[in-house]
Amino acid sequence: EVKNSGRNGWQFYTRELQQKSEQRHAMLQALILAINENKLSCHYQPIIDIHSGQVVRCEALARWQRNDGSYVPPYEFITLAEESGLINRIDTLMLENACEQLLASFPDGDIGLSINVSPRLFHSKDHALELWLEKISRYSQNIEITVEITERLITANTDKALGVLSELKEMGVKIAIDDFGTGYSSLGYLVRFPVDIIKIDIEFISKLGRDEGAETLVETILGMADKLGMACVAEGIELSEQLTFLKAQGCQFGQGFYLAKPMPLESFQQFVQQANQRSDTN
Numbered sequence: 001e002v003k004n005s006g007r008n009g010w011q012f013y014t015r016e017l018q019q020k021s022e023q024r025h026a027m028l029q030a031l032i033l034a035i036n037e038n039k040l041s042c043h044y045q046p047i048i049d050i051h052s053g054q055v056v057r058c059e060a061l062a063r064w065q066r067n068d069g070s071y072v073p074p075y076e077f078i079t080l081a082e083e084s085g086l087i088n089r090i091d092t093l094m095l096e097n098a099c100e101q102l103l104a105s106f107p108d109g110d111i112g113l114s115i116n117v118s119p120r121l122f123h124s125k126d127h128a129l130e131l132w133l134e135k136i137s138r139y140s141q142n143i144e145i146t147v148e149i150t151e152r153l154i155t156a157n158t159d160k161a162l163g164v165l166s167e168l169k170e171m172g173v174k175i176a177i178d179d180f181g182t183g184y185s186s187l188g189y190l191v192r193f194p195v196d197i198i199k200i201d202i203e204f205i206s207k208l209g210r211d212e213g214a215e216t217l218v219e220t221i222l223g224m225a226d227k228l229g230m231a232c233v234a235e236g237i238e239l240s241e242q243l244t245f246l247k248a249q250g251c252q253f254g255q256g257f258y259l260a261k262p263m264p265l266e267s268f269q270q271f272v273q274q275a276n277q278r279s280d281t282n
């Protein structure tokens with residue numbers, strides 16, 4: 001309450017602000033330490049062909065476990081990392097760790113990797129982008145890599161983004177639009193940019209079965225993607241009814257707690273073994 005609060009109120013307000021900035025600073029220091037000590041890890045969430053049940057790839061998600069065993073919510077430290085520029089190091093570390101782990105666990109290369117990248121990396125002034133591209137180019141020879149970008153990346157610096165995405169395409173890397181439907185850019189970019197996959201945001205999937213508008217939107221996105229020759233992944237499937245709807249509408253891939261939660265490498269390996277064995281005998 002700043003309004004009409006007089007001198008004491010103002011002091012209270014600034015003290016609170018100062019506390020917030022101290023907390024942020026402490027968290028930033030802890031994050032730098034965690035990165036330097038290689039304490040960030042990858043969890044893997046299966047992306048599944050919902051008609052066959054096969055796991056086709058996984059999304060690598062950053063996890064930060066504090067010394068007391070608790071996890072810091074990703075939106076907290078990813079936001080902080082984006083604001084401070086640390087995200088470039090996280091994105092590169094995640095790429096490297098995930099590729100090394102997947103190569104060791106799936107030497108046949110039959111499980112692809114979907115990796116998130118922050119718009120900041122594309123606009124970095126140091127050599128972060130070159131370093132990241134170099135790693136992608138090396139690993140993509142043995143792993144099918146999909147890079148997940150947001151609409152934000154495309155709208156921020158269109159020419160640069162187009163150049164980098166074309167370079168990725170030449171390496172055989174797939175491009176996915178993450179959280180599709182939540183951005184504010186015009187749809188024109190879908191035909192101007194080399195997009196392979198649309199990830200329909202959880203916001204729409206969670207409303208299936210109780211909101212006709214959301215159902216119409218999902219059907220429309222699926223139809224549009226099909227016409228444009230793009231595949232769709234439905235994000236955040238939590239209920240069997242949602243899965244049934246998506247199957248009936250011809251959505252090919254799904255991801256969500258109903259199918260599988262993000263998990264450490266060992267559990268992911270077991271999950272793949274069971275799921276892909278089951279679908280082989282179908």
Ligand code: C2E
Pocket residue numbers: 045060061062073074075078087090091094116117118148178179202235236237238255256257258262
């Ligand atoms: P995202 O890329 O959209 O990742 C999917 C998020 O949805 C993950 O959250 C995942 O745990 C969550 N999710 C999956 N299925 C369900 C479901 O059925 N229900 C619900 N409620 N949630 C589901 P997470 O792991 O908390 O990550 C949040 C965001 O942080 C990610 O959203 C991504 O934008 C960002 N992020 C995570 N790791 C990285 C990274 O290495 N680099 C960058 N740049 N961003 C990252």
Ligand code: MG
Pocket residue numbers: 059116148178
């Ligand atoms: Mg993602």
Ligand code: MG
Pocket residue numbers: 178179199235
């Ligand atoms: Mg997403």
Ligand code: MG
Pocket residue numbers: 179
């Ligand atoms: Mg999201």
